[in-house]
Amino acid sequence: KPLDTPSFTSVSAAGKYLRQQMVSRTEEISFWLVTDDAQVFGDTMDAVFDTALAHTGVPTEGDYLAFQYGGYEAGRSGYSSQEMCYTLTIPYYTTAAQESAVTQKLNQIMPQIRSAGDEYARTKAVYDYICQHVVYDYDHLNDNDYHLKATAYAALLNGTSVCQGYANLYYRMALEGDTSAIAAPGQFVEIKLEPFSLRRPMSIHDWDENGLCVIYRPVGRGTEYMTSLRAGAELDVLCGLGNGYALREGVR
Numbered sequence: 625k626p627l628d629t630p631s632f633t634s635v636s637a638a639g640k641y642l643r644q645q646m647v648s649r650t651e652e653i654s655f656w657l658v659t660d661d662a663q664v665f666g667d668t669m670d671a672v673f674d675t676a677l678a679h680t681g682v683p684t685e686g687d688y689l690a691f692q693y694g695g696y697e698a699g700r701s702g703y704s705s706q707e708m709c710y711t712l713t714i715p716y717y718t719t720a721a722q723e724s725a726v727t728q729k730l731n732q733i734m735p736q737i738r739s740a741g742d743e744y745a746r747t748k749a750v751y752d753y754i755c756q757h758v759v760y761d762y763d764h765l766n767d768n769d770y771h772l773k774a775t776a777y778a779a780l781l782n783g784t785s786v787c788q789g790y791a792n793l794y795y796r797m798a799l800e801g802d803t804s805a806i807a808a809p810g811q812f813v814e815i816k817l818e819p820f821s822l823r824r825p826m827s828i829h830d831w832d833e834n835g836l837c838v839i840y841r842p843v844g845r846g847t848e849y850m851t852s853l854r855a856g857a858e859l860d861v862l863c864g865l866g867n868g869y870a871l872r873e874g875v876r
Contacts, residue, residue: 629654629655629656629709630655630656631655631656631657631658632655632656632657632658633657633658633659634659635657635659635668635671635672635675636675638655638657638672638675638710639671639672639673639674639675639676639678640675640676641655642655642672642673642675642676642712643675643676643677643685643689644856646676646689646693646714646716647684647685647689648720649716649718649719649720649723650714651713651714651715651716652711652712652713652714653711653712653714654709654710654711654712655709655710656702656707656708656709656710657672657707657708657709657710658706658707659706659707660706661706662705662706663705663706663708665698665700668708668710669698669710672710676689677689677690680858681799682799682858683795683796683797683799683800684723684796686795686799687792687795688776688792688795688796688799691774691788691791691792692716692717692718692774692775692776692792693714693715693716693717694715694716694717694771695714695715696712696713696714696715697712697713698710698711698712698713699711717771717772717774717775718772718775718777722775722777722781723777725777725781726776726777726780726781726796729780729781730780730796730797730800733753734797734800736749737749737750737753737797747798750794750797750798751794753797754779754790754793754794754797757780757783758779758780758783758784758785758789758790758793759783759784760784760785760786761773761778761784761785761786761789763784764786765786773785773786773789774786774788774789774792775788775789775792776789776792776793776795776796779792779793780793809869810827810869811828812825812826812827812828813825813826813828813836813838813861813862814826814861814862815850815859815860815861816859816860816861817846817849817850817859819849820845820846820849823862824846824847824850826838826840
């Protein structure tokens with residue numbers, strides 16, 4: 625096996641790798657899949673893509689990713705039906721540079737939207753922004769070769785898109801900044817850890833529009849498990865719980 629081609633022993637792991645590469649807009653993606661059972665090509669690809677495009681709550685993944693590429697070509701080779709190397713070629717509607725431009729633009733406009741108030745107010749602020757800044761792209765409506773019209777990039781940066789571009793931009797903006805639920809010091813989150821039925825409450829050490837930080841000491845099974853998590857691990861988190869409190873000026 626080539627040393628630079630990753631190898632996985634589950635469809636789930638292969639799907640998560642595919643997701644990462646698609647978010648980065650990698651056009652040719654290869655990976656080995658080694659399983660106990662024979663791999664049926666079509667079924668295996670469907671299962672890998674189901675994982676790659678599943679809703680995760682991350683703004684650049686899920687449906688945002690699913691509706692911004694134009695299918696794929698795939699082939700495979702290997703030592704047996706249980707040990708195969710898959711190679712995919714994926715044409716995207718946007719480039720990595722264009723996605724970076726979307727992120728930069730959202731970093732400028734999302735703070736105001738996050739400060740709009742409660743969840744209803746923030747949702748309405750996203751809706752209002754799109755209505756005020758995007759017009760329908762009738763010029764390219766029937767141009768089947770112009771795929772950019774169906775992207776959040778076209779809607780946000782060019783100010784014009786078709787329905788799919790509107791929807792992609794709304795999806796992206798609606799999911800941006802879940803930490804907007806955090807309004808005051810003293811609030812906490814509850815983290816779901818797969819081996820356990822009860823969520824673990826954690827005080828919020830710090831937060832901004834891009835994420836949050838918790839500090840913990842491993843003193844039980846749950847926090848011991850958390851020490852095994854690696855960078856990039858996905859967690860189900862209930863955010864912005866509790867009433868919090870106000871800090872007096874000059875008090876730390």
